[in-house]
Amino acid sequence: MRLFETHAHLSDERFDGEIPSILSRASQAGVAYLTVASADGAESRSSIDIVRQYSSATLPLYCMVGYHPHVASSFGEEDEAFLRDVLSRRKDLRICALGEIGLDYFYDNSPREIQREVFRKQLDIAFAYDVPIVLHERDAAQDSLTILREYYASGRLRGVPGVCHCFSGSVETGRELVRMGFYLGFDGPITFKNNKRAPEVLLSVPKERLLIETDCPYLTPEPHRGQRNEPAYVRNVLEKMAAILSLDPEVLAEVTTENGKRLFGIEESSSESFA
Numbered sequence: 699m700r701l702f703e704t705h706a707h708l709s710d711e712r713f714d715g716e717i718p719s720i721l722s723r724a725s726q727a728g729v730a731y732l733t734v735a736s737a738d739g740a741e742s743r744s745s746i747d748i749v750r751q752y753s754s755a756t757l758p759l760y761c762m763v764g765y766h767p768h769v770a771s772s773f774g775e776e777d778e779a780f781l782r783d784v785l786s787r788r789k790d791l792r793i794c795a796l797g798e799i800g801l802d803y804f805y806d807n808s809p810r811e812i813q814r815e816v817f818r819k820q821l822d823i824a825f826a827y828d829v830p831i832v833l834h835e836r837d838a839a840q841d842s843l844t845i846l847r848e849y850y851a852s853g854r855l856r857g858v859p860g861v862c863h864c865f866s867g868s869v870e871t872g873r874e875l876v877r878m879g880f881y882l883g884f885d886g887p888i889t890f891k892n893n894k895r896a897p898e899v900l901l902s903v904p905k906e907r908l909l910i911e912t913d914c915p916y917l918t919p920e921p922h923r924g925q926r927n928e929p930a931y932v933r934n935v936l937e938k939m940a941a942i943l944s945l946d947p948e949v950l951a952e953v954t955t956e957n958g959k960r961l962f963g964i965e966e967s968s969s970e971s972f973a
């Protein structure tokens with residue numbers, strides 16, 4: 699089985715000193731591609747370093763760089779210059795996306811107006827450098843959709859615009875994102891028994907737009923709940939998703955892996971080649 703783990707925060711301190719063993723467990727579980735997630739400048743730099751150090755022929759690693767809405771209020775010119783610099787060298791640095799970017803009105807760690815402004819700035823950068831985005835949206839579906847629709851209507855979103863990571867929205871929000879070309883990523887919460895909405899939402903998404911992710915060390919799936927999450931557990935997400943969709947897990951693994959490769963522009967199977 700070949701799995702694409704599309705969202706792992708490997709630079710989290712909870713993984714310190716353990717990356718080789720974590721990656722080897724991931725390989726054993728079937729992970730064949732992995733995208734290292736980032737949420738601010740420090741994490742983006744560390745993701746680039748992890749990819750440089752640990753990407754291998756058996757488990758090619760890629761990373762995203764970007765600024766989460768939580769840190770929007772400290773986003774400045776230096777951060778913008780950093781993004782432009784690394785994105786201009788993105789093939790060498792194995793950067794496959796700009797993210798996490800978006801809006802988070804649940805925590806409101808930055809004022810909403812500034813979150814929207816920084817989201818727009820990063821959408822402009824993603825379009826300029828022709829990279830997909832990794833969208834973080836929490837309790838901000840309407841404002842996120844309003845901004846994305848505006849970019850879509852004015853031709854400032856790529857044909858393959860990106861993924862809404864850890865999608866937890868409604869069927870309607872999912873449809874609207876799919877209409878604009880987005881992929882939807884699903885994580886541990888779909889395995890939780892009290893998640894009544896997940897099956898209906900999952901069934902409404904076209905298979906060619908589904909991605910699997912862990913968001914580790916967060917969102918640990920069943921049956922590992924209560925422990926630290928790690929990339930190997932993306933297999934539990936895949937298996938639960940396959941059960942909901944009544945699909946053979948092998949088939950769904952192949953579909954979601956191909957989806958990830960298409961979204962992130964990865965051309966060859968398990969090789970170093972990268973568009």
Ligand SMILES: [Zn+2]
Pocket residue numbers: 705707735798913
């Ligand atoms: Zn994340």
